[in-house]
Amino acid sequence: MTTAFIERSNRALADRNLKLAIDRTTGTARTKRAAAVAAWPQFESARDLGRDIKDHVTANLAHYLSEFERNAIASGAHVHWARTAQEACDIVIGICRAEDARSVTRAKSMLGEEIGLPHAMADAGIERVETDLAEHIVQLAGDTPSHIVWPALHKTREQVRELFLAHHTDPGALATVEAMVSSARRQLRQKFMAADIGISGANFLVADTGSICTVTNEGNAELTTTPPRVHIVTAGIEKLVPSTAHAMSLLRLLVRSATGAELTQYTTFHCGPKRVGDADGPEAFHIVLVDNGRTKMLTEGLAEMLRCLRCGACLNHCVVYRQIGGHAYGGTYPGPMGAVLTPVLDGLPIAQDLPKACTLNGLCEEVCPVKIPLPAMLRGWRERAWRDGLEPQTIRNGLGLWRFMVVRPGLYRLATRIALPAIRLFARRGWIRSMPLAGGWTRHRDLPAPAARSFMDQIRSQGR
Amino acid sequence: MSQARDAIFAALGPSQTQSADILRHADALLDRVAALRPNRVGDDLADSFLARVTGPVIGASGQRVTGVESVPDAVRAYLLAQDQPPSLALQPHAKLLSLDWSGIETHHAIAVDEAVAVCFAPYAVAETGSLVFRSGADMPVLFAFLPLHHIVVVDAASVVAWLEDCAAIEASRATPRNLNLVTGASGTTDIEGALVRGAHGPAQLHIILVDPVLPPAEKLPSHVPATPDTSR
DSSP: OHHHHHHHHHHHHHHHHHHHHHHHHHHHHHHHHHHHHHTTTHHHHHHHHHHHHHHHHTHHHHHHHHHHHHHHTTTTTEEEEEEEEHHHHHHHHHHHHHTOOOOEEEEEOHHHHHHHHHHHHHHOOEEEEESSHHHHHHHHTTOOHHHHHHHTTTHHHHHHHHHHHOOOOOOOOSSHHHHHHHHHHHHHHHHHHHHHOOOOOOOOEOOOOOOOOEESSHHHHHHHHHSSSSSEEEGGGGGEESSSHHHHHHHHHHHHHTTTTOOEEEEEEEEESSOTTOOOOEEEEEEEOOOOOHHHHTTTOEEEEEGGGOHHHHHHHHTTTTHHTTTGOSSSHHHHHHHHHHHHHHHHHHHHHHSSSSOOOOOHHHOTTTTOOOOHHHHHHHHHHHTTTTTTHHHHHHHHHHHHHHHHHHHHHHHHHHHHHHHTTTTTTTTTTTTTTOOHHTSSSSOOOOOOOOOOOOOOOHHH | OHHHHHHHHHOOOSSSHHHHHHHHHHHHTTHHHHHSSSOOSSHHHHHHHHHHHTSSTTEEEEEEEEEEGHHHHHHHHHHHTTOOOEEEEEEEOOOHHHHHHHHHHHHOOOOOTEEEEEEEEEEHHHHHHHEEOOTTTTTTTGGSSSSSSEEEEEEEGGGGSSHHHHHHHHTTTOOOOEEEESSOOEOOOTTTTTEEOOSSSSEEEEEEEEOOOSSSOOOOOOOOOOOOOOOH
């Protein structure tokens, strides 16, 4: 594995606060999701339906894109197209400049992070106000999100308190999490009302109405998209659904898988600018449809990944994510879904370690609400890295040696018979704290001692 | 049309399927929904809705009153119980404007730090405990997001069973700028996963479900607010 990933992982593993912070949020998320799923006996059939809806859209993407575009334009929206992250940012910055926008509020969107919108806005000198509480924390810390649903999951309450004391105009004592949330509410209220432009993402693009759907629990999306005179949406082209009814089926799956609730507090469909006579709402509505590798995924055998609803369940259940957190992955998307997507977005030479940082225990696929075969896709990237010659020579030599042994079972058994007692010399009470060649593992955790006799020996002695 | 648009459609290739077949397939997918929806809805839709919305997960408060004329009294009682002054932002909806609000100062321009707003929801969804708002001249979107206390009046007879019923109703109407499904008060779990209410939107949601006046009027049970779920 390349040193950058190993360094980031080692830093994360050495950070005890991080482990605690990850455990607190993902633990609650797993418990609540399990309860929500247990209360829905037909959950399995619902996952099949979710998968089939998304696959239907992917198979007919051109049809639904043109239908969405037609209906969005008919509703008064401006529809823009971007092949790349750069094109998407240029379009958004262009609209901000044309509107002479000084202050822009933004409701959390992973697509916005993916295309690097925060950086592009900073470079253009436009004030960006993140309104999702977690993104607000991340922005104050000069940080990046570490989870796709809880971007500030890596921060403890003590760290949030320090940030708010340093940056909020009227923080008070901030003795409790409630006080911190109130302080952020006061801090952001005026920003919502004073913004020239509000930017959001979209959880769904509804083809038959030209609407876009956002889901939040805080209500920050609507406060971002209503008061400013312009609302800009950035969305990946895979977010399409045929109709509002199809969106409802996916919402049932998305919310339960993400937070364990049955529906987010605020589920809003936005269609066109404000109508004549409307009491509030933006005068202009822009939708930027972004490819950024998605059409390439269709042709490169990664179409199933376009089902992803960005619920974060695979992160919460991943034994690797739960140890190293999101930042160690080094891309926009962490965890199992990130390990599949990052090689597409950043290139396999840079991201080849991510598919390897996986135990293939299959939990991510088990909890995925749209049944994405994540382990199979991760194995696909590993094979591709091998074919492309990206593996370092030491790994290739090691695997060559291992292959030499396993195709000669007698030799392999002899080797294990010699190795087992040798390894067990390092064990104390069933655990190995350190051992030559195993430092990478034992630096942050103990290694379980192997059984005294190999599986094959045990079977043989039982007379089978 | 833009170069980027052309390039994206070129990458997708020409559509292999006739539009009619695509629509048929999309409809067929929806035929499967009724058999797999979570069993959430009893015979009395309004009861199901109120039970869900006042249950531990959503944690709103709610009550049932008879006749829309009883709404101002219910609001007065709420303000008293919550120790709020008799002043509120009243959504400029005909149904609310026609009521007798004497004793309460009402205004229709909502303030940035409005304490209390009263809204009328055209309908609600029993399955999820959601109130549905459609933006328009008589429904400013911000009424559902700026106040600290959000009081919502909804007719018991207007409660529909499923999210698909909401989709069907909307498919038959002109699409508004915003269709807002509101399911409980604003909340966040962004700091260590702990649930805190009133993140940006309302900290409290109170629902007044209105039954029609029937002769002879039968008294219906009122629901007490449940303790909010603090485990999140």
